[in-house]
Amino acid sequence: MKKLIRNGTIVTASETYKGDILIDNEKIVALGKDFKEEDVAEVIDASGCFIFPGGVDPHTHLDMPFGGTVTRDDFDSGTVAAAHGGTTTVIDFCLSEKGKSLNNAINTWHEKSQDKAVIDYSFHLMIGEITAEVLDELPSVIEEEGITSFKVFMAYKNVFQADDATLFHTLIKAKELGALVMVHAENGDVIDYLTKEALAKGQTEPIHHALTRPPAAEGEATGRACQLTSLADSQLYVVHVTCEQAVKQIDEARKSGADIWGETCPQYLVLDQEVMRQSNFEGAKYVWSPPLRDKEHQEVLWNALKIGALQTIGSDQCSFDFQGQKDLGREDFTKIPNGGPMIEDRMSILFSEGVAKGRLSLNQFVDITSTRAAKLFGIYPKKGTISVGADADLVIFDPEVKRTISADTHHLAVDYNAFEGMEVKGQPKTVLSRGKTIINDQIFVGSNGDGQFIKRAKYGEVLQEQTVQ
Numbered sequence: 001m002k003k004l005i006r007n008g009t010i011v012t013a014s015e016t017y018k019g020d021i022l023i024d025n026e027k028i029v030a031l032g033k034d035f036k037e038e039d040v041a042e043v044i045d046a047s048g049c050f051i052f053p054g055g056v057d058p059h060t061h062l063d064m065p066f067g068g069t070v071t072r073d074d075f076d077s078g079t080v081a082a083a084h085g086g087t088t089t090v091i092d093f094c095l096s097e098k099g100k101s102l103n104n105a106i107n108t109w110h111e112k113s114q115d116k117a118v119i120d121y122s123f124h125l126m127i128g129e130i131t132a133e134v135l136d137e138l139p140s141v142i143e144e145e146g147i148t149s150f151k152v153f154m155a156y157k158n159v160f161q162a163d164d165a166t167l168f169h170t171l172i173k174a175k176e177l178g179a180l181v182m183v184h185a186e187n188g189d190v191i192d193y194l195t196k197e198a199l200a201k202g203q204t205e206p207i208h209h210a211l212t213r214p215p216a217a218e219g220e221a222t223g224r225a226c227q228l229t230s231l232a233d234s235q236l237y238v239v240h241v242t243c244e245q246a247v248k249q250i251d252e253a254r255k256s257g258a259d260i261w262g263e264t265c266p267q268y269l270v271l272d273q274e275v276m277r278q279s280n281f282e283g284a285k286y287v288w289s290p291p292l293r294d295k296e297h298q299e300v301l302w303n304a305l306k307i308g309a310l311q312t313i314g315s316d317q318c319s320f321d322f323q324g325q326k327d328l329g330r331e332d333f334t335k336i337p338n339g340g341p342m343i344e345d346r347m348s349i350l351f352s353e354g355v356a357k358g359r360l361s362l363n364q365f366v367d368i369t370s371t372r373a374a375k376l377f378g379i380y381p382k383k384g385t386i387s388v389g390a391d392a393d394l395v396i397f398d399p400e401v402k403r404t405i406s407a408d409t410h411h412l413a414v415d416y417n418a419f420e421g422m423e424v425k426g427q428p429k430t431v432l433s434r435g436k437t438i439i440n441d442q443i444f445v446g447s448n449g450d451g452q453f454i455k456r457a458k459y460g461e462v463l464q465e466q467t468v469q
């Protein structure tokens with residue numbers, strides 16, 4: 001069945017132009033003008049709107065057990081909310097367990113996602129230890145499962161934290177096999193020390209989560225991960241970068257020729273640590289790791305996106321209800337489940353605060369929210385661009401609509417929104433996933449199970465040309 005999107009302004013990471021998009025079933029089959037309407041079953045009018053490639057969110061935690069509970073949003077509500085926000089692909093973190101096979105973890109994640117996801121998805125695989133069994137399994141993870149990125153945590157001592165030997169060995173194997181290593185870069189041992197010290201002094205409120213995870217602990221771990229990457233002659237992607245200290249380490253390593261990439265998240269661009277001091281335990285809504293920073297780091301992050309020192313924006317979606325889940329840490333901030341709900345507002349915030357306020361160009365917006373992640377994680381040009389042969393994952397975005405973000409109107413299951421009350425300009429109006437309309441005039445019309453698992457290309461098989469200015 002053919003569809004035609006007419007009268008929109010098509011925006012990719014490299015071009016902005018008026019044009020029409022012809023879709024046949026799941027694919028874009030032509031771009032241009034003057035297509036005959038009688039040949040198509042449906043015409044969508046995009047007058048006054050931008051047409052972006054569907055967003056690629058490279059950092060989500062859906063249906064993830066963590067902190068003694070499980071994230072409130074799963075592959076159903078999480079992907080529905082993502083679609084409303086203009087994201088048509090998510091790459092979720094598949095957690096492995098020490099002593100259990102990697103295959104077991106991957107199967108668990110397939111079970112969580114396959115009948116629920118409304119948009120396409122893939123997984124990164126967590127590596128917590130390197131054993132003979134893990135080494136045995138890694139080639140098939142890449143070749144058969146198409147999972148070509150590994151995640152190593154340098155924090156969460158006694159939970160997910162891996163030691164430097166594990167990180168180094170993972171970097172070496174990744175280079176050999178064609179995978180990209182991702183790190184959560186905070187010094188978990190230092191944080192453990194500072195946390196125990198705070199609790200011993202009776203400092204139990206949410207703000208102490210931030211105060212015991214200082215920027216220097218992120219800067220140190222980021223620098224260490226960069227050095228180990230250079231030593232292994234490997235490739236690295238640093239997730240959720242929050243502060244000047246970490247940006248500096250990534251920037252310097254890149255300038256010295258290292259193959260290193262950095263992601264930040266919307267929350268670090270627009271919220272600061274002060275919100276964690278709110279009374280009545282409200283600060284717990286903002287407990288995630290790394291923590292929110294002082295305001296001055298925000299402009300550093302915006303500038304890093306602008307000049308290409310950071311290249312992507314992930315949501316780090318990892319939601320826990322305020323009532324009943326964040327509550328677990330009322331008496332002790334270390335028991336507050338870490339994470340927040342960001343999947344739906346990732347692109348709106350970047351457009352409104354980035355493009356509409358003149359910090360980023362339209363093409364940079366597309367590169368940062370979609371194209372770059374598609375390239376780094378081996379799904380480009382199927383995803384991440386508007387070109388003939390690409391999947392028809394498209395966002396018809398009205399740049400003039402103004403709305404106020406609220407838990408009353410969001411599409412997540414979680415009971416609060418971290419950006420509550422924030423005014424944003426611009427909103428996805430209609431969203432297509434592989435040619436099928438899943439959001440129609442802001443109404444969800446997709447179906448659970450329509451999202452497909454994507455096997456990804458190896459790292460290095462997709463050309464990584466320079467960032468967009």
Ligand SMILES: NC(=O)NCCC(=O)O
Nearest residue numbers: 184288289316318338339
């Ligand atoms: N970010 C966070 O607090 N929760 C999700 C897990 C992680 O990314 O560290």
Ligand SMILES: [Zn+2]
Nearest residue numbers: 184240289290
């Ligand atoms: Zn993390």
Ligand SMILES: [Zn+2]
Nearest residue numbers: 059061316318
């Ligand atoms: Zn995360």
